[in-house]
Amino acid sequence: MSAAAPAxxxxxxxxxxxxxxxxxNGEQLLVSVVLPALALVGLALATVPDxxxxxxxxxxxxxxxxxxxxxxxxxxxAISTGFDRRAGVxxxxxxxxxxxxxxxxxxxxxxxxxxxxQVVVLVSLGAVLGARPDAGGIxxxxxxxxxxSAAFVALALLLAGTLRAEAVxxxxxxVWVLLLGLGVLFPTxxxxxxxxxxxxxxxxxxxxxxxxxxFVDGGWPWSQWAVLLAWAVVSGALTRRFFxxxx
Amino acid sequence: xxxxxVVRELRRSYDTTLAVDGASWSAAAGTVTALLxxxxxxxxxxxxxxxxxxxxxxxxxxxxDTDPWRSGPDHRARVGVMLQEGGLPSTSRPLPLLRHLxxxxxAPAPLDELVERLGIAGFAGTTVxxxxxxxxxxxxxxxxLLPHPDVLFLDEPTAGLDPHARLEVWGLVRAEATxxxxxxxxxxxxxxxERLAERVVIMAAGRVVADGTLDEVRGDRxxxxxxxxLTTGAPR
Numbered sequence: 214m215s216a217a218a219p220a221x222x223x224x225x226x227x228x229x230x231x232x233x234x235x236x237x238n239g240e241q242l243l244v245s246v247v248l249p250a251l252a253l254v255g256l257a258l259a260t261v262p263d264x265x266x267x268x269x270x271x272x273x274x275x276x277x278x279x280x281x282x283x284x285x286x287x288x289x290x291a292i293s294t295g296f297d298r299r300a301g302v303x304x305x306x307x308x309x310x311x312x313x314x315x316x317x318x319x320x321x322x323x324x325x326x327x328x329x330x331q332v333v334v335l336v337s338l339g340a341v342l343g344a345r346p347d348a349g350g351i352x353x354x355x356x357x358x359x360x361x362s363a364a365f366v367a368l369a370l371l372l373a374g375t376l377r378a379e380a381v382x383x384x385x386x387x388v389w390v391l392l393l394g395l396g397v398l399f400p401t402x403x404x405x406x407x408x409x410x411x412x413x414x415x416x417x418x419x420x421x422x423x424x425x426x427x428f429v430d431g432g433w434p435w436s437q438w439a440v441l442l443a444w445a446v447v448s449g450a451l452t453r454r455f456f457x458x459x460x
Numbered sequence: 461x462x463x464x465x466v467v468r469e470l471r472r473s474y475d476t477t478l479a480v481d482g483a484s485w486s487a488a489a490g491t492v493t494a495l496l497x498x499x500x501x502x503x504x505x506x507x508x509x510x511x512x513x514x515x516x517x518x519x520x521x522x523x524x525d526t527d528p529w530r531s532g533p534d535h536r537a538r539v540g541v542m543l544q545e546g547g548l549p550s551t552s553r554p555l556p557l558l559r560h561l562x563x564x565x566x567a568p569a570p571l572d573e574l575v576e577r578l579g580i581a582g583f584a585g586t587t588v589x590x591x592x593x594x595x596x597x598x599x600x601x602x603x604x605l606l607p608h609p610d611v612l613f614l615d616e617p618t619a620g621l622d623p624h625a626r627l628e629v630w631g632l633v634r635a636e637a638t639x640x641x642x643x644x645x646x647x648x649x650x651x652x653x654e655r656l657a658e659r660v661v662i663m664a665a666g667r668v669v670a671d672g673t674l675d676e677v678r679g680d681r682x683x684x685x686x687x688x689x690l691t692t693g694a695p696r
Contacts, residue, residue: 215608216566217533226563230556238551297549300588305547305603308511310533310564459513 217310227311227319232326235289244389245284246331250338252398253277257342265400267429271346274339275428276398279421281331282358283392286324286365288385294320294373295381303458313458324362332358347431354427357434360441361420367448368416374456392417400425416444462525464489464611464642465510469519472505479505481666482519487659489610492633492643494653497663498691503646504544506663507613510644511541523611537565540609542617544646546600550589554580554599557588558606565607574602577632579625593620601629605636612636612643618652630655650684664691 217223235241256264256273264272297303306316336344346354373381395401396418401409412418423437463486472480480502487493497503508514509521512528521528526535548557555575562568575581578598588596601617617633618626633656637643647653653660653674660677662670669690670677678686 215537215568215610217537218564218566220533223533223564226560230552230560233556234549234551300550301543301545301547302549304513305541305543307513308536308539308541308543309561309607310537312533312536315533 220315223311224315224318224322227306227316228322228326231293231319231323235285235293235323235327236330238293241289241293244288245281245327246334249277249280249284249331249335252280253335253338254342256398257339257344262399263403264398265403265425267425268343268345270339270342270344271429272400272425273342274335274344274346275424276421277335277339278332278354278358278428279361279397279417279424280393281335282328282361282420283365283389283397283417285327285331286362287369288389289327289369290320290324290366291369291372291381291385294370295376295378295385298373298458299378301459307458321362321366324366328358328362346428349431350427350429353431353433354424356438357420357423357427357441360438360445361416361423364416364420364441364444364448367445367452370456371448371452374452374458396421414440416441419444463487464524465493465644466522467506467510467519468521470506470509470516470521471518472502472509472514472516478666480509483663483666483668484519485661485668485671487642487644489642490637490640491659492637492645492657493659493661494657495644495646495661495663496648496650496653496687501663501691502666503663504615507615507644507646511539511613512536537607538610540604540607540612540641542600542604542614544615546588546596548588548596548599548603551587553585553587554602555584557599558602561603562606567608568606569608571602571606574605577628578602579628594622594625597621598625598629601632605632608639609636609641612641613646614643615646616648617645618647618649626652650682650687654683662687662690 253273256276257270307313372384395415396412401412401418401422404412419437419440423434426432426434465487467483467485470480470483483502483506495503505514509516510523510528512531515529524538558571562571578601580598580602583591583595597617597620604612604614618629621629633643645656658673660670660674661668
């Protein structure tokens with residue numbers, strides 16, 4: 214009689230499969246590592262646009278880290294989950310010992326693993342370009358990465374679990390581009406009037422601003438965290454309610 | 461002896477369509493049961509209830525004396541599933557895919573042997589997206605056989621396979637039943653049902669219209685003739 218492998222092994226095996234799939238996927242790697250790295254180099258070396266107050270290399274690195282979170286936790290997860298759902302992958306996994314809870318845990322681990330690679334690459338690159346982050350910012354930076362990932366993964370799953378795969382692809386990429394300008398790379402208070410207010414309550418603005426506060430000033434961005442937490446909780450609840458495992 | 465798979469007065473509807481309308485049948489360990497019926501007869505819905513993917517509206521399903529809906533990992537480890545659409549992620553290659561699925565089980569079937577018998581090594585470098593339909597079928601079947609299952613659900617396991625591959629698959633499936641597994645095969649092929657199955661269940665319009673051993677169901681006619689008589693003109 215066959216039995217399930219221990220839960221830890223099931224989740225780790227799936228997490229490593231998902232991580233390798235994400236890192237081996239060319240388009241995904243482009244969006245998750247190459248484009249944030251290009252944004253970092255470009256913004257750090259140029260003198261325009263204005264990135265806010267602080268050393269330019271620090272601000273550019275903080276923005277690139279926020280972009281990395283949006284790429285991996287949101288765009289990457291939305292697209293891969295959307296296509297897995299259409300191909301019946303989620304249904305098949307639901308019949309294996311991994312189950313749905315195990316799949317979600319594995320996805321969270323995979324996102325954090327890819328994010329760790331991105332952080333190492335971008336922070337090293339930032340250091341080469343002259344970024345000197347505030348040492349007191351390490352803990353708030355890690356918390357920002359976690360909260361930002363939670364909010365964006367929840368949004369990604371909401372999208373992936375309710376729309377057709379092609380629509381997920383289109384929306385996920387479009388949102389990535391729109392959010393770039395809505396607080397990810399540039400501080401929300403530099404945006405014109407109403408856009409600044411809007412961006413500050415979007416997960417993109419909250420994530421970008423929190424990253425800058427933590428990385429550049431070593432501060433604790435409580436209000437931005439509250440915004441991210443609210444997005445995570447609301448999208449998480451909507452995902453629980455509306456996510457469809459099959460097409 | 462208790463049956464490994466029991467469907468009792470099962471009812472399941474979507475919005476306004478009644479997919480399964482009071483179906484009852486069962487299948488024993490060590491046998492192959494063929495589930496036949498036109499598209500829309502309720503076969504897939506029934507099997508998905510048995511796999512724990514759908515919840516019955518009324519009636520009950522039992523697999524290994526367990527309710528499959530929200531059953532635990534140790535129950536799911538005893539059930540092998542091959543879905544119609546395959547359920548294989550499009551960017552993956554067969555061996556890493558099967559290896560990580562094997563890691564879900566405490567004592568999986570030897571992967572090398574499955575890969576060898578199903579001829580998967582010949583396209584080991586191909587991603588699922590670029591595989592032919594038959595190649596995908598073989599990977600999906602390997603995934604279903606990995607757990608050494610006590611119950612095996614196969615949805616059209618040989619659709620799109622060439623005659624040699626079909627024989628090989630039939631051999632593998634028979635071996636599972638000989639080993640003691642309860643195998644339920646959903647199929648549109650009379651040849652498959654006659655070559656593989658001891659028992660035949662025919663569904664039409666959400667109901668069971670025939671249920672018995674192959675000989676009981678076909679009598680002195682062909683399975684095909686009986687099938688058309690029972691399923692033609694069924695309201696849909």
